[in-house]
Amino acid sequence: MKRVVVTGMGVVSPLGNDVETFWKNAVSGINGVGPITRFDASKFKTRFACEVKDFDPTIHLDRIEIKRSDLFTQYALYAAAEAIADSGFDMNSLSPYDVGVIWGSGQGGMETLEVEIKDYVENKYQPRFNPFLIPKFIANMAPGMIAIKYGYRGMSFTTVSACASANTAIMDALNYIRLGKAKIMVTGGSEAPITEASIGGFTSMKAMSSQNDNAEEASKPYDADRNGFVIAEGGGALILEEYEHAIGRGAKIYCEIVGSSMTTDAYHMTSPLENGEAAAYAMNLALKEAGLKPEDIDYLNPHATSTPVGDLCEMEAIRTVFGDNPESLAISATKSMTGHLLGGAGAVESILCIKAIETGVVPPTINIKQLDEKIPAGIPIILDKALEKEVRFAMNNSFGFGGHNAITIFKKL
Template identity: 45%
Template structure:
């Protein structure tokens, strides 16, 4: 028998809000967090994209020692802050837990790119003697997980999975297995990203992956809509507190939802383009359903990867039809990225939070900017256009797919004793 695992705390840091109340309120209100880039000057005509989903009003001093914060890249600051928010939300008393039975699995698709760029420029201007001794621990992508364990005193399993845009979902899936197999009773899991930087925007822009709707930033991310022209980069972190059920019940924890299934596989097709057959994302969803011992018709909602790129939205719709058949037209699908932008390695963590809050509250967040249905190409499912919807959600999938062909799906369901 697998040990049961539940979500007892959430910590979102996103372009539409910090903390669960602000995040959830803006998500169901359909508020966009996308605007013109402020972190650097994107006026150079070489930047075809000048917009992003940036986190507003973030100050690490609200979450930790200011001096220590200066020795962290923004990506790690986000992770540590999100973890502390999640622990606070879970009302987890760190003095009463066994630290050896508490672990961390938090990854980043890109890592400390701000530090890397800053130190590379310093090397070019002043040579190797001026490189900071903190460069490596600030830049390496496992450091968010490492710093979380230090901040919380968690001495159990500590890992950082890196699977591009599937990172956060893979981390939650790995944490699920860690608890199920008895290696920990508590896991902090999810993803973090802070890649709104000149080289990242230029790199994604030059590969034609980003939206160029700079005139109307709040409308640029429009998943499943005919006018979609690329994703909008976002930043932030999303981590959850996962607990073995009996551990959570023993301390009287609030339970958002149960984590019941996980699937992961690879397209083995192309470094960036998804396989147009949709075969492996479909199998990934089916794997999560099978892992939970459920049937496709038991699932009411999909929190979609929904990037607002031409091919992803086609493939994800096709994959859903392969798995769910006629039921695909009876269930709902929506994309948080229409509001947050694409948080890359943090997407799976933030969207897992949105999914469990959807189950708890019985409100499905909308896909905003859905104005021109792409029916000719078969995008004809219920994408919850523009307005949140009240509905009971018994079980929900959260999908994320990454460059390199990484596919990951988590299945959550309403907790029942």
């Protein structure tokens, strides 16, 4: 099969709205958490989140695009614009059918749907709906709008696998190029879940932290006192390109994608398998596809959301694959800084993996005061400060409600 490389990146995140700012803040251990400003959260159990700051959609979107798109689509368009410019590929030398868009989102236009339903109720159930309600809220509109904006006529769709959605999208984009069905794919994921129903729903199922009195330390994967994830918003975009095509046009190549896989826990709607069996199987499948051994992986960005059950289940999977004392591995749970972007998480964390390969620096895990005693002392979690380390291979884990496990592996060239 054809080789696939990354030639462009773009991001909108709680740590910055371009890749360099995002990376600088992640390496510095900056915390993206703050009070919720999207709505009055005073009556909610959780009143904080990792919101995108200083977002100006007019930098990359025109007035009509903004008016006709939900925030999750605006994040997608914004991140994609940076990635496309970064890649610099020339559509004059390509057929529009050579370029496609595969995007991940777990919730789609949640905010749009909420606003319209509220208006319906407040207007005494008079059916005065916005004509853009459906296209704004359906999850496939993010890749649709990207394709429309740039004239890409290859395959275009959205992957929905909860918090594994972006990694699923990246895997699908990788495989379409490998099979020769595209030369370039715009891929990644975005989410805009900081809404009343979303916050209320996650808190009612006790998935989110409600540590309102010390919110800046609430996202603390692997800490003994963790009590749930911190919700976040934003998105990340990658340009995947067939290797020979990238070489032929003299593109800057960040890395190669050499492995990917998915499995399903087939166990519970929201809880992962306690022994991490299916997640470990997915990690091993990705390693096998890449022709690697566990000891070849230098950096692992885990799913690690800061939930009591989820963190330990994933750690069991990591132990199964890498052992209790992996010598070459470095692990950092970057949701401690970014919060959990749900369907967009795999994309922004892929960017962190790629930047670690490019720069030889592994970002830290922050907020851990006391490591959970169930985590072996030999597991190399990078705490507080970034680590200088050559990263030849990086693995990115994303897991989602419904039991979805999605793994990708990036290689230094």
